[in-house]
Amino acid sequence: MNTLTIGSRTLELDKDGYLVDLNDWSTDVANVLAAAETLELTADHWEILELLRGFYAEFQLCPATRPLIKYTALKLGPEKGNSLHLNKLFNGTPAKLAAKLAGLPRPTNCL
Amino acid sequence: MSKSLLVISRQAPWSGPSAREALDIVLAGGAFDLPIGLLFMDDGVFQLAPHQDAKAVQQKDLSANLQALGLFGVDDVFACSHSLAERGLATPGSAEPLDSDAITQLIDRYDQVITL
Amino acid sequence: MSTLHVVSHSPFTDSRLASCLRVCGTEDAILLCGDGAYGLHNAALHTKGLKVFVLAEDMQARNVTLPDWADSLDYAGFVQLSIDYDKVNTWL
Numbered sequence: 001m002n003t004l005t006i007g008s009r010t011l012e013l014d015k016d017g018y019l020v021d022l023n024d025w026s027t028d029v030a031n032v033l034a035a036a037e038t039l040e041l042t043a044d045h046w047e048i049l050e051l052l053r054g055f056y057a058e059f060q061l062c063p064a065t066r067p068l069i070k071y072t073a074l075k076l077g078p079e080k081g082n083s084l085h086l087n088k089l090f091n092g093t094p095a096k097l098a099a100k101l102a103g104l105p106r107p108t109n110c111l
Numbered sequence: 112m113s114k115s116l117l118v119i120s121r122q123a124p125w126s127g128p129s130a131r132e133a134l135d136i137v138l139a140g141g142a143f144d145l146p147i148g149l150l151f152m153d154d155g156v157f158q159l160a161p162h163q164d165a166k167a168v169q170q171k172d173l174s175a176n177l178q179a180l181g182l183f184g185v186d187d188v189f190a191c192s193h194s195l196a197e198r199g200l201a202t203p204g205s206a207e208p209l210d211s212d213a214i215t216q217l218i219d220r221y222d223q224v225i226t227l
Numbered sequence: 228m229s230t231l232h233v234v235s236h237s238p239f240t241d242s243r244l245a246s247c248l249r250v251c252g253t254e255d256a257i258l259l260c261g262d263g264a265y266g267l268h269n270a271a272l273h274t275k276g277l278k279v280f281v282l283a284e285d286m287q288a289r290n291v292t293l294p295d296w297a298d299s300l301d302y303a304g305f306v307q308l309s310i311d312y313d314k315v316n317t318w319l
Contacts, residue, residue: 058175058178058179059175059176059178059179059182060171060172060175060176061138061171061175061176061179063179063182063183064138064142064183065142066141066142066144066183066184067141067142067179067182067183067184070182070184071182074182
């Protein structure tokens with residue numbers, strides 16, 4: 001079992017590094033998970049992570065790349081809701097990596 | 112041009128895996144830009160009933176998932192009006208009601224059909 | 228486009244055949260297999276004027292008599308039929 005240690009807390013991760021319990025998530029957790037991916041979270045990242053958590057709360061599922069782009073365009077406008085912006089932020093795999101950092105399960109329809 | 116696919120979902124939401132599987136096929140197809148349609152028929156129209164509570168039976172919220180169809184590029188969502196009337200359900204806002212003749216034509220229009 | 232509808236449930240306990248008949252087009256055909264073979268006892272199937280096929284072995288196993296308005300076939304015939312129609316809709 002993979003684990004993630006933050007201060008005195010030890011959190012369970014699945015084999016792909018996603019949080020097992022969604023309730024374990026916090027901004028600290030996101031920062032540590034991002035560091036493991038050699039990523040430093042900026043305001044642009046946080047905006048997408050929050051958006052993604054909103055998506056999950058609304059639809060109870062984690063979007064694949066296309067719906068993520070569509071949803072981002074809908075909520076933040078086309079200058080952010082495009083594959084270039086999202087790929088740049090999340091090392092080329094926005095749906096998978098953003099979901100991981102947002103504490104969500106692996107996207108179900110990402111084959 | 113990829114082949115178009117119609118998925119007919121005709122099982123009630125909490126009776127087994129069929130409703131979930133039908134939706135998964137549609138969402139996966141939509142995410143890959145496949146021309147895809149979804150028709151609710153028979154007990155499948157119960158998936159469209161309002162105010163369901165998936166948590167009461169420890170299930171994932173299928174109704175919430177259905178609201179994401181548009182974002183997954185699935186705009187052709189239909190419901191069998193005969194099945195709705197038979198079950199005393201109002202016409203749902205999220206699906207276009209079709210009578211039997213219209214469903215015959217719908218099936219005709221798609222290259223492939225999967226009925227679950 | 229023509230569709231071959233495959234029904235494998237008895238119409239006397241299940242709504243598949245009834246629903247199928249409701250939405251069948253005039254060019255379509257119905258193939259009965261498994262307990263679907265009991266559908267030959269169902270008068271509604273005949274009145275629609277559709278082509279009806281039944282898998283011979285499933286019919287024999289159940290001692291269902293072949294009426295003059297239906298045809299029986301083996302698995303090779305089933306495969307040929309799947310090719311002859313534009314698509315196959317299996318009522319799972």
